Amino acid sequence: MTQSIIAILEHQDGKIARLSWEALAAAQKLGAALNLPVEAMVLGSGLGHLAGQVAACKVTQVISLDAPALESYTPDAYCLALHGAVATRSPSYVFLPHTYQVREFAPKLAARMGRALLSDCTGFRIESGEVIFSRQLYQGKLSADLSFEGDGPYFISVQAGSFPAAQLERGENPAPVIEERVELPKDQIRTIPLERVQEAKRTVDLSQAEVIVAVGRGIKEAENLPLVEKLAAALGGQIAGSRPICDSGWLPMERQVGSSGQTVSPKLYFAIGISGAIQHLVGMKGSRTIVAINKDPHAPIFEVADYGIVANLFDVLPALTEEIVKARQS
Amino acid sequence: MKILVCLKQVSAKESTLRLSEDSLHVRESDLSFEINEPDTFALEEALRLKEQLGGEVVVVSLGPARIQTSIREALAKGADRGIHIETENAESVDRTWAAGLIAAAVREEKFDLVLTGLQSDDLGTGQTGVILAEFLGLPHATIIMEIQIEESRIKAKRELEGGWFEWVEMPLPALLTIQSGLNKPRYASLLGIKKAKSKEMRRVTPVELGAEVSGTNALRLRKIYVPVKSKNTEFLDGTPKEAAAKLVERIRREIVSSPS
Numbered sequence: 109m110t111q112s113i114i115a116i117l118e119h120q121d122g123k124i125a126r127l128s129w130e131a132l133a134a135a136q137k138l139g140a141a142l143n144l145p146v147e148a149m150v151l152g153s154g155l156g157h158l159a160g161q162v163a164a165c166k167v168t169q170v171i172s173l174d175a176p177a178l179e180s181y182t183p184d185a186y187c188l189a190l191h192g193a194v195a196t197r198s199p200s201y202v203f204l205p206h207t208y209q210v211r212e213f214a215p216k217l218a219a220r221m222g223r224a225l226l227s228d229c230t231g232f233r234i235e236s237g238e239v240i241f242s243r244q245l246y247q248g249k250l251s252a253d254l255s256f257e258g259d260g261p262y263f264i265s266v267q268a269g270s271f272p273a274a275q276l277e278r279g280e281n282p283a284p285v286i287e288e289r290v291e292l293p294k295d296q297i298r299t300i301p302l303e304r305v306q307e308a309k310r311t312v313d314l315s316q317a318e319v320i321v322a323v324g325r326g327i328k329e330a331e332n333l334p335l336v337e338k339l340a341a342a343l344g345g346q347i348a349g350s351r352p353i354c355d356s357g358w359l360p361m362e363r364q365v366g367s368s369g370q371t372v373s374p375k376l377y378f379a380i381g382i383s384g385a386i387q388h389l390v391g392m393k394g395s396r397t398i399v400a401i402n403k404d405p406h407a408p409i410f411e412v413a414d415y416g417i418v419a420n421l422f423d424v425l426p427a428l429t430e431e432i433v434k435a436r437q438s
Numbered sequence: 439m440k441i442l443v444c445l446k447q448v449s450a451k452e453s454t455l456r457l458s459e460d461s462l463h464v465r466e467s468d469l470s471f472e473i474n475e476p477d478t479f480a481l482e483e484a485l486r487l488k489e490q491l492g493g494e495v496v497v498v499s500l501g502p503a504r505i506q507t508s509i510r511e512a513l514a515k516g517a518d519r520g521i522h523i524e525t526e527n528a529e530s531v532d533r534t535w536a537a538g539l540i541a542a543a544v545r546e547e548k549f550d551l552v553l554t555g556l557q558s559d560d561l562g563t564g565q566t567g568v569i570l571a572e573f574l575g576l577p578h579a580t581i582i583m584e585i586q587i588e589e590s591r592i593k594a595k596r597e598l599e600g601g602w603f604e605w606v607e608m609p610l611p612a613l614l615t616i617q618s619g620l621n622k623p624r625y626a627s628l629l630g631i632k633k634a635k636s637k638e639m640r641r642v643t644p645v646e647l648g649a650e651v652s653g654t655n656a657l658r659l660r661k662i663y664v665p666v667k668s669k670n671t672e673f674l675d676g677t678p679k680e681a682a683a684k685l686v687e688r689i690r691r692e693i694v695s696s697p698s
Contacts, residue, residue, distance in 0.1 A: 182606075183578065208598055212580040215533070215565035216572045224532045224656035227563050245662060246560055249455055250464070253660040254531060262656075298577035302593070302605035319692070325451075343693060355619030361601075368597055376692040397692060399685065400671075406455075411665060415688060416673045417681045428682040435686050435693050 112168075112199045113139050114261075116149045116190065118207055119158055124150075127205035127266075129273035132165060134229075134266045135203040136277050141234055144200060147171060148283075151189055153179035159285045166277035170285045177292045182299040183213040189290045190217050199261050206265040218263040225263040226254060228386070230270045243267075247385040248408035268367075268390045312346065312362055314370045319345030319377075322365055322392070323353055326381015326402060326421055330358040335425045336380055342432045348372070350382050366391035381421050384409030401425075439493035439587070441484045442544055443517065444554040444567065446474040447501055447508040451559070461661045463528050473508045476555025480616040482623040483585060484553050485516045491587065494518045496547070500525050500539055506639065513634035514626035520639045523647075531659045533565040538653035540566075541573035543642055551592070552613040556581050564615070571613040578613040579606050583620045 115135035117128035132148060139146040145168040150159055152174065159172040173193055177185045194202060194217075204210045206228050218225040230251075232241045238255060241264065245252050256262040314320060321340040327333060340347040349359040351366055365372055366388040377395035382388060384400070384407055392398070393412045400413035401421050410416045417424055449455070449469040456465045473481075484495045497512040499505050500523035509520035523539050530536070544552075552574070554567035564580075571578035583603060584595040592612050596604045626634075644651060674684040686693065 208581060208596075211564050212568065212578075212596075215563075215568035216578070219534055219537070219569040219572045219654075222654055224534060224654050225565060226657060227565060240660065244665070245562065246449070246455055246464070247562065248665070250457075250662050251665045252531070252662050255658050255660055256656055257658050258654070258656045298608050299579065300607045302607055304598070304602055304604045306602050351619070367599060369601065371600075376689060397689060399689065406664070408665070410671050411667050412669055413671045414669065415685055416671045417685065418673060418675075419678060419681060423678040424682060427678040428685065431679075431682045431686040432693055435690055 111144055112197065113144050113146045113201045113203065114149055114194065114197065114199045115146060115167075115203045116151075117162060118205055118209055119150065119152065119155075122158065124158065124161060125205070125207070126273055127207055127268050129276055130268065130271045131203045131205040131266050132162075132167075133273055133276045134264075134271035135201070136166060137271060137275070138201060138203075138232065138239065142239070147197075147199070149173065149190075149193065151178045151186060156285075159287075160282070163283040163285050164278055165283070166279040167283045169283050172285055172287045173290050174287055175290045175292050177294070177297055178290075180301045181209055182297055182301060183216060184297040184299055185292055186213045187217045187220060188292050188296060191220055192290060193288065194261060195221060202261050202263045204263070204265045206267050210265050214263060214265055221261070223261060223263060224256065225265065226256070227265045228267045229264045230267050244386060247383065248389070248411075249406060267386065269393065307361065314346055314348055314363065314365065314372045317346040317372065318375045319343045320348050320365070320372055320374045320392075320395070321345050321378040321380065322348040322350065322382060323359075323380045324350040324382030324388075325352050326383075327353070330356070332422070333358060335422070339378070339380075339425055339429045339432070342429045342436070343376070345374075345376070345378075350385075350388050379409050379413070380425070382409055383407045384412065439487060439491045439550045440547070441487060441493065441495050442547070442549040442552045443477070443481045443484045443495060443497045443512070444540060444552070444570070445477045445481065445497050445499045445508055445512055446555070446558045447471050447499060447505040448474045448558055448560045457662055457664075461663060462659060463662065471504060471508070473511060474555055474558045474560075476557060476616060476618045478555075478623040479618050479620055480553040480555050481512055481515065481517065482621045483616055484551075485624070486621065487551070487585070487587065488516075493550075496521065496549070498523065498540055498544060500536060501529070502526055509639060510634050511626060513637045513639075514630040515624055516630060517637075519637055522639055522641045524641055524643050529561075530653075530655060530657070531561060531563070532653070532655050532657040533561075533563050534569055534653040535655060536566050537569035537573055538651045539644055539647060540570055542647040542651045545574060548611070550611050552576065552611070554613070554615050556615045556617050567613060567615040574613070576611055576613045577608040578615070579608065580615040581617045582614045583617050585614065
């Protein structure tokens with residue numbers, strides 16, 4: 109085993125996505141703590157320009173895995189290419205961004221190598237020379253500390269927003285780019301990617317809204333939605349929903365806030381009856397002021413809220429709407 | 439078409455989570471249990487495919503005796519038989535453990551399609567299905583919103599970030615992890631509940647599965663705890679009217695300046 113850390117970065121439309129920079133920042137942070145060199149790895153076809161962007165960061169080298177079959181992502185091709193490249197180098201740690209793509213291939217890659225993946229990591233610390241990682245459990249209601257046992261490489265995917273990309277260290281000189289052509293047996297790539305589609309044509313752009321009133325499961329029935337609509341109207345805000353609300357068809361999909369919907373950062377965000385699963389939080393935690401109303405005082409939404417009311421929303425909403433109407437008239 | 443659905447029994451959504459003294463698990467005595475929500479969509483999709491194409495739906499789950507209620511619930515909704523992998527010890531956070539047991543229990547059956555929920559509401563690693571695909575040697579796709587079967591091939595619509603989707607195609611047998619919301623799960627009928635009682639439930643233990651089980655046990659859970667708050671939330675109390683008035687006082691500036 110070489111003493112090193114590899115960060116595998118994802119790209120889309122010729123750019124490294126933000127969360128991948130965060131994964132690299134996490135790798136650099138652990139590298140600094142353990143005094144281990146960090147290498148970056150990208151996969152694709154003809155990635156010269158992209159690898160150059162990564163080389164500006166503080167890494168010992170950028171490994172660019174190149175094959176025609178890597179031009180479009182498939183879990184099979186990615187697992188084949190990465191299995192070869194990671195096994196040869198046998199690093200101590202492998203960092204990945206916790207994206208939909210990584211969620212699809214990384215568990216398979218780690219299992220193929222006889223290793224475990226710690227998914228959705230939110231942080232780490234070092235205790236008596238041992239690295240202790242944290243992640244959430246029970247939809248964010250609890251946290252857990254975990255550590256790896258046995259031989260590396262240890263695979264870790266990092267949660268959005270846990271390792272700010274702003275902390276990414278730039279290198280003094282561009283790092284060398286190693287282009288590695290990989291041969292991938294065609295018969296082992298079983299998935300064929302077809303077309304990409306964007307379903308809901310957006311008519312509302314929640315990212316521009318100044319005030320958003322978002323509603324979750326706590327509303328219980330579609331018939332209760334007018335309570336929330338009245339509050340939104342009183343505030344001159346947009347109404348939005350968590351995933352279960354949009355899945356149920358109570359609000360159109362285009363009004364969904366979260367990892368599978370829109371990312372918003374209004375001046376004022378109301379979370380009404382939303383427990384605050386991480387998939388929702390990543391879509392709204394950049395809001396300036398967050399108000400949460402929930403009957404469960406332990407709901408994770410209160411971790412990001414500036415103001416909280418622990419109560420039955422059916423009691424609070426009418427009173428709140430009335431107070432807001434008064435405030436706006438005065 | 440022979441379809442396997444992996445179900446997990448998890449604590450019910452409204453459960454109060456209290457930690458055991460060793461801080462390594464959640465106290466079971468306080469909990470009620472239900473089928474992991476995404477898995478109910480996987481089961482529904484399997485039942486619909488069977489109605490369309492014929493065949494058999496088998497459910498598999500692992501855990502202590504209590505999980506049989508969840509397997510019976512699936513049988514009552516229309517699954518044909520169940521497999522209960524009996525494990526007494528607390529489950530491992532290393533999901534190669536669970537996937538290894540399931541793979542060993544079902545490998546011989548040669549399913550055409552394996553469906554799982556995209557992740558569980560408790561551990562939420564989203565890994566068990568994907569690792570199972572690896573152990574069974576199957577192609578796979580995750581977070582699926584729609585399925586079309588065409589002869590010996592399957593087309594699936596993957597959810598991507600930010601409202602995008604991608605269609606992918608692969609040969610059967612295959613494994614898909616299912617996103618919540620792609621269908622409306624049915625309720626069990628009274629007749630279904632009655633019939634479920636006489637349906638086959640195979641029980642098998644890890645010892646019986648023996649050498650067939652793969653798994654790494656490379657992750658150790660050291661501690662579970664209530665998250666440390668990162669923000670200083672100001673809680674507003676009193677009657678609903680009082681709490682509302684206090685809140686409006688604090689956000690007056692934002693309220694008054696917002697568009698009408």
